[in-house]
Amino acid sequence: MNLDRDFVLGLYRKLVLIREFEERVKFLFLEGTMPGTIHQCQGQEATAVGVCAALGASDYITSTFRGHGHALAKGLSVQEMLDELFGASTGCCKGKGGSMHVGNMAKGMVPGIAIVAGGIPLAAGMALAFKMRKTGQVVACFFGDGAVAEGAFHEGVNMAAIWDLPVIFVCENNLYGASTRIDKVMKNPKVSDRAASYGFRGETVDGNDVIAVYEAATKAAAECRAGKGPVLLELLTYRRTGHSRRDACHYQAKTEKEAWFSRDPIDRFATQLLGRGDIAIADLEAIKAAVEKEIEDGVVNAKQAPHPTLADLTTDVLA
Amino acid sequence: MKRQGIAEALRDAITEEMTRDPSVFCIGEDIGVPGGWGGAFTVTLGLSEKFPGRIIDTPIAELGFTGIAVGAAMMGMRPIADVQYGDFLFLASDQLINNAAKMRYMSGGAITVPMVMRAPVGATGRGSQHAQSMERYFTGVPGLKVVAVSNAYDAKGMLKAAVRDDNPVLFFEHKLLYGSKGARAEPGAVDATSEIPEGDYTVPLDKAAVRREGNDVTLLGWLLMAHNSLAAAGTLGGEGIDAEVIDVRSLSPFDYETIGASVRKTGRVVIAEEGPKTGGVSAELAAGIAERFGKFLKEPVVRVASADVPVPFTPILENDYRPDAAKIAAAARKLIKG
Structure with missing residues (x-):
């Protein structure tokens, strides 16, 4: 691994930030102070961090109902995220989006699209605009394995293929669409194989290895910028928490869970980093402490953040 | 002044808007195929030669190309999408209703979706699935403007206004009113021609x-x-x-x-x-x-x-x-x- 020390520590910080953010949000939700519902990404942090690290500030991502990790990875702040989840007017969508629709266009993230596969044609359309205007931008479109069964996947991916659009289709394959395992809904469970049937390149990557994800996404982004897009990246990963809210995941086999938990993306990356020789455990502990402080401060602020007034109900409908 | 039907007036509106603004483009099925029809009712006939690369023929994928129009519009383009028959809007409706119409609200006002979706409606000898009046399904969708044109003057002026509007606009046309000619002429057509003035004009989207x-x-x-x-x-x-x-x-x-x-x-x-x-x-x-x-x-x-x-x-x-x-x-x- 020849990557710059600050760069890899930055990746580690993002991984830990997402994990700690999600754990804190889960607590806030269960204690009853946070409204709404939540779909969390503990265990999948490396997909978001690896892909977004390969993108530039002017590149975009689209996300799903499980978008907290994508948002933090793309550069949204803890504060604007927590404020949004608490429904505050200082949130990234002024409290009108909520957990499933976090985003910030100024930071390159379309508000989460919570209809499964709904972001796929939309991302292709963004890429069409980039291509028509020759801007050199790319869009990374995150979706889960469940989205592959939707018609929107086929239609959007096919049009991206025939027009060589600069879009990286990022399938976070966590093996389950809600509670249904992929082997029940896919005859061929290798998602990346589908790219070949549309005439472009697909690749399956260890989604719990942040460097592997980063390298695959970097290559994909370069291909897109060179007019050789799209690319389908299938990132194999695992959700350590429920599909939503109080889901206890009884449908996940114990042996399967244990196998995946032993491949936790943060633990693995920490081991890699400590093996470099220029990073000590104290460095990692300091990062975790700083992240915890940032989140703690964020929660204190978010709980006091101003909420929209009733007059805001009818604003932002039309331009 | 010249006397025109709706199809011709729409074609002129598109031509003028595409000439005026490079971010305007058309996307739909069979709209620019050389030797083809220029869309189901000839509206885009001849435009692919005038505007290379900006009259985009899609696969038969209404959900997909509607989503593509939404995404392109969010990035500052001004797509004019069309379905061959309004009935196909049911296929496109997730992108139209869940994305185009809601994106501004969900983002707290950060996003604009300046797109037009044209859709022909009306019962015209084609049975049940190429005939429905689709207005009812979309008039109660917050964030979506809906208009319906009955003559060539309005067709031109309202389409130009719709293209320039920063919101998604669903634009209904009636198959018996197009005045399409040749092989795409419609039996039982009703005269909806107008005197069209020279030069640019728009007709507001919110006035009866x-x-x-x-x-x-x-x-x-x-x-x-x-x-x-x-x-x-x-x-x-x-x-x-x-x-x-x-x-x-x-x-x-x-x-x-x-x-x-x-x-x-x-x-x-x-x-x-x-x-x-x-x-x-x-x-x-x-x-x-x-x-x-x-x-x-x-x-x-x-x-x-x-x-x-x-x-x-x-x-x-x-x-x-x-x-x-x-x-x-x-x-x-x-x-x-x-």
């Missing part, structure tokens, strides 16, 4: 149009029903009944100012709608009029709409399905004479 002034009863219609209402008013005029005819034109939002001024004057309203009566646009319009102008009504609002059935194929039933001038006139006559 008074087509005939009168004092005894207000006839409300749009698309083909604006024409049939006008014909009914002619009949009624011969009987001494002075009908005012309003082309509702803007279906979301309704222009209650223009409609209200007429209701205050006449106190009687007949709404003509092609499409099943139950749950139609006319239901919302009748309720809206009753809420706002109920005290001016001398009689309850009357609706003349289609039976609550799918659109039938056989001409004898299809002709009965579609409200004609005689039915509209009869409803107005009954309202006045009891």
Whole structure:
């Protein structure tokens, strides 16, 4: 691994930030102070961090109902995220989006699209605009394995293929669409194989290895910028928490869970980093402490953040 | 000035807008194929030669290309998408309703989606699935503007206004009103030609149009029903009944100012709608009029709409399905004479 020390520590910080953010949000939700519902990404942090690290500030991502990790990875702040989840007017969508629709266009993230596969044609359309205007931008479109069964996947991916659009289709394959395992809904469970049937390149990557994800996404982004897009990246990963809210995941086999938990993306990356020789455990502990402080401060602020007034109900409908 | 039909006027509107603004492009099925039709009703005929790369033919994938239009619009392009038949909007509706119409609100006002979706509607000898009046399904969608054009002048001016609008605009056209020529000419077509002035003009997306002034009863219609209402008013005029005819034109939002001024004057309203009566646009319009102008009504609002059935194929039933001038006139006559 020849990557710059600050760069890899930055990746580690993002991984830990997402994990700690999600754990804190889960607590806030269960204690009853946070409204709404939540779909969390503990265990999948490396997909978001690896892909977004390969993108530039002017590149975009689209996300799903499980978008907290994508948002933090793309550069949204803890504060604007927590404020949004608490429904505050200082949130990234002024409290009108909520957990499933976090985003910030100024930071390159379309508000989460919570209809499964709904972001796929939309991302292709963004890429069409980039291509028509020759801007050199790319869009990374995150979706889960469940989205592959939707018609929107086929239609959007096919049009991206025939027009060589600069879009990286990022399938976070966590093996389950809600509670249904992929082997029940896919005859061929290798998602990346589908790219070949549309005439472009697909690749399956260890989604719990942040460097592997980063390298695959970097290559994909370069291909897109060179007019050789799209690319389908299938990132194999695992959700350590429920599909939503109080889901206890009884449908996940114990042996399967244990196998995946032993491949936790943060633990693995920490081991890699400590093996470099220029990073000590104290460095990692300091990062975790700083992240915890940032989140703690964020929660204190978010709980006091101003909420929209009733007059805001009818604003932002039309331009 | 030149006399044009709706198809030609729309083509000119698109040509002028694409010339004016490089971010405007067209996307849809069979719209730019050399040797093809220029869309199902010839609207984009010849434009792919004029605008290489900007008349984008898609696979048969209404959901997909609607989503592509939404995404492109979010990035500052101004797509004009179209479905060959309005019925296909059901396929496109997730992108139209869940993404195009809601994106601004969900983002707290950060996003604009300046796209147009054109859709031909109306019962025209094609059976049940290429015939529906789709307006009813989209008029109650916050964040989406909905208009319906009944003549060439409006078609051109409103399409130009729709392209320039920063919101998603659903633009309904009627198959019997296009005035398409040649192989795409429509049997039973109704003359919707207009004198089109030289030069640029727009027609607002939120204003109804008074087509005939009168004092005894207000006839409300749009698309083909604006024409049939006008014909009914002619009949009624011969009987001494002075009908005012309003082309509702803007279906979301309704222009209650223009409609209200007429209701205050006449106190009687007949709404003509092609499409099943139950749950139609006319239901919302009748309720809206009753809420706002109920005290001016001398009689309850009357609706003349289609039976609550799918659109039938056989001409004898299809002709009965579609409200004609005689039915509209009869409803107005009954309202006045009891």
